[in-house]
Each structure stands twice: as C-alpha cells, then as structure tokens.
Amino acid sequence: xEPYPQRPSANADRLEGFRNSVDEFRxxxxxxxxxxxxxxxxxxxxxxxxxxxxRGGSVVKEKGREKTLAxxxxxxxxxxxxxxxxxxxxQELMRQFSTILRQITQHKWAWPFLEPVDVEGLGLHDYYxxxxxxxxxxxxxxxxxxxxxxxxxNVREIYAxxxxxxxxxxxxxxxxxxxxxxxxxxxxKFEDKxxxxxxxxxxxxxxxxxxxxxxQMDIHLAQETTYADMAKDLSNELNEVGIxxxxxxxxxxxxxxxxxxxxxxALGKAIAKLSPENLQRALDLVAEINPSFESTAxxxxxxxxxxxDYTVWRLYHFVKGALEGQQGTAVNNDTEEKRYSSRKRRxxxxxxxxxxxxxxxxSTS
Numbered sequence: 001x002e003p004y005p006q007r008p009s010a011n012a013d014r015l016e017g018f019r020n021s022v023d024e025f026r027x028x029x030x031x032x033x034x035x036x037x038x039x040x041x042x043x044x045x046x047x048x049x050x051x052x053x054x055r056g057g058s059v060v061k062e063k064g065r066e067k068t069l070a071x072x073x074x075x076x077x078x079x080x081x082x083x084x085x086x087x088x089x090x091q092e093l094m095r096q097f098s099t100i101l102r103q104i105t106q107h108k109w110a111w112p113f114l115e116p117v118d119v120e121g122l123g124l125h126d127y128y129x130x131x132x133x134x135x136x137x138x139x140x141x142x143x144x145x146x147x148x149x150x151x152x153x154n155v156r157e158i159y160a161x162x163x164x165x166x167x168x169x170x171x172x173x174x175x176x177x178x179x180x181x182x183x184x185x186x187x188x189k190f191e192d193k194x195x196x197x198x199x200x201x202x203x204x205x206x207x208x209x210x211x212x213x214x215x216q217m218d219i220h221l222a223q224e225t226t227y228a229d230m231a232k233d234l235s236n237e238l239n240e241v242g243i244x245x246x247x248x249x250x251x252x253x254x255x256x257x258x259x260x261x262x263x264x265x266a267l268g269k270a271i272a273k274l275s276p277e278n279l280q281r282a283l284d285l286v287a288e289i290n291p292s293f294e295s296t297a298x299x300x301x302x303x304x305x306x307x308x309d310y311t312v313w314r315l316y317h318f319v320k321g322a323l324e325g326q327q328g329t330a331v332n333n334d335t336e337e338k339r340y341s342s343r344k345r346r347x348x349x350x351x352x353x354x355x356x357x358x359x360x361x362x363s364t365s
Contacts, residue, residue, distance in 0.1 A: 021248055028241060035234055042227050046220075075218040082211050089204055093155045093197070094144070100193045101162070105137050107189070109182040113137055113165050130172050135164040155201050162190060250310050259312055264304045267312070268364035270319050271302070278322040285318055286311060302364045 104110060115138045119127045127134075140161050143151050152158050169183035259267070274282060283295035286302065289311045294300065304312060 018252065025241070025245060025248070032234060032237060032241065035230065039227055039231050039234065042223070046224075075215065075222045078218065079215040082215055086204075086208050086211065089207075090154055093201060093204060094152070094158070096197055096200075097155050097158055098144070100190065100197065101137070101140070101158075103193065104162075104186060104190050107186060109186060110137070112179055112182060113169065113186070124172075127172065131168050133164065133168075135161050135168060137162075137165065140165075154205075155197075156205075159194060163187065166190070249314075258309055259316065263316075264312065267316055267319060268302075268304055270323060271315075271364055273326075274319065274322055275326055278319075278326070282315060282318055282322070285314060289314070304364055 105114060113136055116136045117124065117127065117134060119125075140158060143161075144158065145151070166183040166187035170180050170187075173180040173183075175181075271279070271282060280295070283293075283300060283302070286307065287293045287295035290307065293302075304315075307315070
C-alpha cells in the first residue's frame with residue numbers, strides 16, 4: 001500500500017476548533033462513562049445481576065449521583081421523621097420505666113445494690129472470678145443520663161441490666177444469705193411491674209420493625225426508579241453523542257483532501273491482501289456507513305469510487321492498520337514463513353470445503 005498521504009495544513013482557527021470539539025467529546029464521554037458504571041454497580045449490588053442485597057451510596061458531586069440523591073430525598077426525609085417519632089415514643093417508655101426503677105430503688109432492701117460492690121473493702125477476693133459483669137443502680141442511672149451516645153438505646157437494655165444486678169447478687173451469695181434473699185425479693189417485685197409495661201414495649205418494638213421495613217422499601221423503590229430514569233437518560237445521551245460524533249467525523253473528512261485515483265487503486269489492491277477476518281471487518285465497515293452495501297453476499301463488488309469520502313478515509317485507515325498488524329505477526333524466517341503460509345492455505349481450503357457458503361468473490365473498482 002502506498003505511504004500514508006499527507007494532508008495539507010489546515011487553518012489554525014479551524015484546527016483549534018477541532019481540538020476543542022475533541023476535548024468536549026472526551027469530557028462528555030468520561031462523565032457518561034462514570035454514570036454508566038454507577039448504574040451498573042447499583043444493579044449488580046442490588047441483586048438484579050448477582051443476588052446481593054441493595055447498598056447505600058455516598059454523596060459525590062457527579063451529575064448522576066446528585067440525581068440519585070435527589071430521587072431518594074423524600075424517602076430519607078420520611079425516614080428521619082419516622083425515626084424522630086420513634087425516638088420520642090421510646091423516651092416515653094423510658095420515662096415510665098424510670099418510675100419502676102424509682103419504686104425499686106426506694107425499697108428498704110435496695111441499699112446493697114445502689115452503688116458498685118466494694119470488692120476490696122469487703123474482702124471479696126473471688127468476686128471477679130464468679131461475676132463476669134458487675135452491675136448496680138448507680139451505673140444504670142449514669143448510663144441512662146449519658147449524652148455522648150453511650151447510653152441505652154431502648155428499654156430492654158435497661159431491663160437486662162436491672163436483672164443482672166439481682167442475678168449477680170444471687171449468684172455470688174448462697175440462698176440463705178441476706179443479700180441473696182433481698183435480691184430475689186426485689187427481682188420478683190421488679191418483674192411484676194415490668195410485666196405491666198411489657199405490652200407497650202412489645203407493641204413499640206413491633207411498630208419500629210414495621211416502620212423500618214417500610215422505610216427501607218420506600219428508599220429501595222425510590223432508588224430503583226431513579227436509576228431506571230438514569231439508565232433511560234443515559235441511553236438517550238449516548239445516542240446523541242454517537243450522532244454528534246458521526247457528524248463531527250464527517251465534518252473532519254470534508255475538510256480533508258480527497259484520495260487521488262492512484263491512492264484509491266492502491267487501496268483496492270491493499271484490501272485484497274487482508275486476511276479473511278480483516279476483510280469481513282472492512283466490508284462490514286462499509287456496510288455500516290452504506291446500508292445498501294451487502295457485505296455478506298457470496299460475491300461482493302466494492303466500488304471504491306462510489307463510496308463517500310468519509311467511507312473511503314475510514315476504510316483507508318482501517319486497511320492500513322490491519323495490514324501493519326498482519327505484517328507485525330508474520331514470521332520473519334523465510335522457511336517458517338513458507339510453512340506458516342502453507343498451513344494457513346490448507347486451513348482456509350479446509351474451512352471453505354466444510355463451509356461452502358463462506359466461499360465468495362471480492363472485486364474492487
């Protein structure tokens with residue numbers, strides 16, 4: 001094939017305009033690619049492709065993610081309101097539970113349990129060997145009043161620690177010991193009062209579970225809707241970019257010189273040197289631009305002069321690159337090259353013998 005034809009120097013302003021257009025395309029494609037990856041990642045992690053559970057997303061300043069966040073804004077606001085309301089209800093339950101605690105701690109037998117056990121002062125050297133987690137009402141009160149996030153989350157956590165106070169005392173002291181008797185008596189009184197509050201606690205827990213499930217479903221549906229809209233918009237944008245890119249390519253070709261008659265003849269000869277695979281790709285390229293061209297017919301006639309400048313230039317660059325690739329993979333040793341060529345001819349003949357439909361003629365003009 002003849003050397004790559006040199007194009008005449010273009011106007012500097014026109015060249016700068018082309019560069020700006022290329023930069024604009026690159027930026028737009030990069031942004032679209034990020035959004036496509038985001039949508040694919042969502043559908044994969046939400047279980048549609050791999051069966052995994054849906055994920056949450058971090059907030060970034062990308063167009064697609066801003067749209068995603070906007071799509072889930074209302075469900076998230078609803079979730080916040082629901083959580084706030086649930087927190088107020090739980091605070092009311094804790095207030096009622098505090099009444100029970102006050103009644104228990106004011107009992108005349110509650111004094112051994114108001115503060116941590118004085119292990120050293122009482123000489124209880126084996127206390128920590130028997131008791132894994134010491135507990136007392138003073139510790140419970142401090143934890144209930146904590147404002148740093150270390151406090152109790154719900155009433156059942158407080159209930160468990162109150163029981164632990166009495167369980168520890170009964171475990172360390174034998175049944176005849178006064179502390180054991182006092183702890184057992186107070187725990188029975190506490191359990192009686194707890195049973196009166198338990199229905200409200202159970203109702204609130206059930207309600208929170210149902211509300212949380214509803215919130216998660218609303219957020220999930222909002223995300224699905226948002227990502228479905230994103231996918232649709234991306235498809236439209238990608239189509240538009242494809243059309244604009246095609247128009248831009250044609251515009252660039254229009255500003256290039258036309259291939260000479262000699263160059264077109266050289267192109268026709270070069271096409272004949274293509275491997276069967278590259279030949280088919282070259283014909284498909286022509287058909288892509290010229291739908292009336294039948295690239296898969298048994299006998300193909302390619303009239304290069306009848307093709308548009310855009311088609312000829314694309315065909316020229318493809319053929320040039322394909323031949324360079326074929327040359328790069330050829331065996332340099334003459335003997336090995338002959339063996340390689342002979343083997344390829346046999347393979348080609350065998351393939352055509354098995355698949356007669358692949359045997360066809362190509363003529364260029």
